[in-house]
Amino acid sequence: MPDFSEAIVHAQSHEVPWPRDPSADPAHWGVHHADAPPFNVLRGPVHARGGVSGVVFLRGEEAASWGEPARADLTFSVAKTYLALLAGVAHARGLLDPAETIASRLPGIGFDDAHNRAITWAHMLEQTSEWQGSCFGMPDEVEHHRRVSHDPKPPQGRKGERRDLQAPGRYWEYNDVRINQLSLALLHLFRRPLPEVFREAVLAPLGGGEGFRWVGYDDAWVEIDGQRMPSVPGGSHWGGGVSISARDQARIGQLLLDDGVHAGQALLPPGWVRRMQQPCAIAPFYGWLAWLNRDGAMFADATRESWFMVGAGGHYVWMDPVHQAVVVVRWLDPARAPGFVTRVARALRG
Incomplete structure (x- = not known):
């Protein structure tokens, strides 16, 4: 041992x-x-x-x-990884396909505008969604330029300083507001806490x-x-x-x-x-x-x-x-x- x-x-x-x-x-x-x-x-x-x-x-x-x-x-x-496990449970139950857009299955919860409607479950799971909006009063730009200890890219700007968004899938950013929006979407899928x-x-x-x-x-x-x-x-x-x-x-x-x-x-x-x-x-x-x-x-x-x-x-x-x-x-x-x-x-x- x-x-x-x-x-x-x-x-x-x-x-x-x-x-x-x-x-x-x-x-x-x-x-x-x-x-x-x-x-x-x-x-x-x-x-x-x-x-x-x-x-x-x-x-x-x-x-x-x-x-x-x-x-x-x-x-x-x-807990972020736990959301990925819940997405797997949802996939096993036929509730989501990682490649599908969230708006196609869950209209009306914040994925309907021209920018957000291209976002897939996979984008949210890999943190490349570039989702824009406000989740329970918290805007996504609060986490723009977020740096965490294992993120190797150099600083791009001051945290919370708004930046131009890219197309979903084109930019990686650690962003808790977007993670909370993913959690909200999963709640609407399961329709249970x-x-x-x-x-x-x-x-x-x-x-x-x-x-x-x-x-x-x-x-x-x-x-x-x-x-x-x-x-x-x-x-x-x-x-x-x-x-x-x-x-x-x-x-x-x-x-x-x-x-x-x-x-x-x-x-x-x-x-x-x-x-x-x-x-x-x-x-x-x-x-x-x-x-x-x-x-x-x-x-x-x-x-x-x-x-x-x-x-x-x-x-x-x-x-x-x-x-x-x-x-x-x-x-x-x-x-x-x-x-x-x-x-x-x-x-x-x-």
């Missing part, structure tokens, strides 16, 4: 420098502070967090854990779900078939989002490592997980709401087949098909993530 103790000590020694209670020091918690007023505020609830924690699965079995792996904590943009669908279709079959919550903004509600439902965000940029345990994150990672099949049951359609790992043509470091390591630029010591779910606040779910490993680490200082990956990779290689 590999010895992960060096990696665990490294992680526990380098906690993200955010307060554990967001109410104690709100000016140094979260990522919304980087937005221009009036968008630099929380719009949904947040809660106190635990310390550094994590889990390692090897060949489907838990090989190591540390911290509080059963604690359900906010996971920020790891996405947290319910995710719990029933993914978490429950995996034996998970304890403490799981997926919460929307205070004012992000829609009425469908006479029922008032929350539209949940694909992260916690402005609050809300997914709270989940490290073990459940590892279970989801194992599902992806197993090509969407658990205990003989296909929870995702054939080929969906492989398609999630296909590099975006104009952003080969990214697949469908997941980060790729094809050239080693993300983490030099991880295998080139490795891929990742990543969230602000130091959240990483690492799937390594070569070693049949799933590695989850939470609340790790992102500046220290390469050192953690190096130590885990060394242990996996033996």
